[in-house]
Amino acid sequence: MVRLEDAVIARLSSHDTVFEVLVDPELALALRKGEETDMRSVLAIDKIFKDSKKGEAASEEMMQKVFGTLDVFKIAEQVIRKGEVQVTTEQRRKMREQRWKQVVALISRRAINPQTGLPHPPARIEGALEKAKVHVNEFKSAEEQLPGIVKVLLPIIPLKFETRRIAIKIPASYTGKAHQVVRDFATVKQEQWLNDGSWAAVIEIPAGIQGEFFDKLNNLTRGEVETKVL
Numbered sequence: 001m002v003r004l005e006d007a008v009i010a011r012l013s014s015h016d017t018v019f020e021v022l023v024d025p026e027l028a029l030a031l032r033k034g035e036e037t038d039m040r041s042v043l044a045i046d047k048i049f050k051d052s053k054k055g056e057a058a059s060e061e062m063m064q065k066v067f068g069t070l071d072v073f074k075i076a077e078q079v080i081r082k083g084e085v086q087v088t089t090e091q092r093r094k095m096r097e098q099r100w101k102q103v104v105a106l107i108s109r110r111a112i113n114p115q116t117g118l119p120h121p122p123a124r125i126e127g128a129l130e131k132a133k134v135h136v137n138e139f140k141s142a143e144e145q146l147p148g149i150v151k152v153l154l155p156i157i158p159l160k161f162e163t164r165r166i167a168i169k170i171p172a173s174y175t176g177k178a179h180q181v182v183r184d185f186a187t188v189k190q191e192q193w194l195n196d197g198s199w200a201a202v203i204e205i206p207a208g209i210q211g212e213f214f215d216k217l218n219n220l221t222r223g224e225v226e227t228k229v230l
Contacts, residue, residue, distance in 0.1 A: 002023070007022040011084055017062045021076045024044070039073040039076060043073075109208045110209075128157040163207060166228065174221040177220050178225065181220060182217075
């Protein structure tokens with residue numbers, strides 16, 4: 001649930017009545033795009049207002065008349081989808097900064113420098129973004145903006161996106177935590193629980209995070225994990 005001080009107003013006018021809810025701007029915009037979103041996380045407070053700044057609640061009579069329900073989450077969803085989400089200049093700036101960081105992180109994790117086979121440091125990627133005068137849209141996800149941004153960056157910084165296919169085997173005594181790390185980092189293509197309780201799998205992982213992934217697994221298993229790049 002978003003904090004009140006970070007929330008924005010979503011407003012819908014219907015039947016000469018205003019309905020307002022206080023929402024997380026990012027999640028509200030995601031909901032408007034059709035993404036599945038937990039309404040409990042979207043709302044800063046589980047209440048429908050007539051005027052949120054004055055703290056005036058909407059009347060139950062009008063909510064029933066307009067929405068056919070008194071369910072706060074169902075009403076809030078309609079207000080967000082059909083109304084407008086207000087974002088202040090400062091909130092837009094924060095959202096843009098966050099999206100910028102997400103773009104940098106995606107490129108750093110997924111791409112490598114084809115000249116060295118290693119990922120570019122985030123600072124180098126940021127420098128290239130600034131040199132290319134890339135504009136990051138705060139209302140679009142980093143994922144959907146990535147192809148266009150990469151196209152602009154290629155004349156400035158060498159990038160190669162590739163995945164690595166890796167076979168791993170984790171001893172039985174470490175499968176709990178290590179198993180989750182693997183799923184957080186990679187896509188499991190094949191897996192098998194062996195007779196000794198160990199877990200073997202073939203995974204795919206962005207080349208840019210291979211080193212980080214190996215370090216994490218080695219630390220968790222005290223170096224007992226077996227890995228092979230296929």
